[in-house]
Amino acid sequence: LPRPIRVLVAKPGLDGHDRGAKVVAAALRDAGMEVVYTGLHQTPEMIATAAVQEDVDVVGLSILSGAHMTLFPRVRQLLDGMGRPDILLTGGGILPAEDMAALQEQGIGRLFGPGTPTTDLIAYIDSWAAEHLDA
16 A cells, blocks of 8 residues: 655744644545644745655645745745755645746646635645655
8 A cells, every 4th residue: 555645734934824724734634644734933944844854745835924926936945955856845825826827837836725625635636646656
């Protein structure tokens, strides 16, 4: 049996709202994934370090603060610099469509706006894992 997909769910920056991140973490757990939740107020450096230490497959950032155009690329850059370009960086929050497109061009995975069913995120991670992780 292949091992469960390991996902780090993180709330970078100063945004103090983590209900959505907790809902996502619970949904991913219910779908059979191993979830590490870092809690609030994480720096990109803390998130990337935790992702490498925990040997995760996926990092999901929940960003409601408007700082997504700096936070997503910074975490991607740090993961790549730590030798983990293979980790999927995805996430969600209040993200304008044009920002989502710009981030995806920078190597960020699919991003999800408010109200997205958690089943969409689970299906996305499952399909990514099927393509990228060794069974």
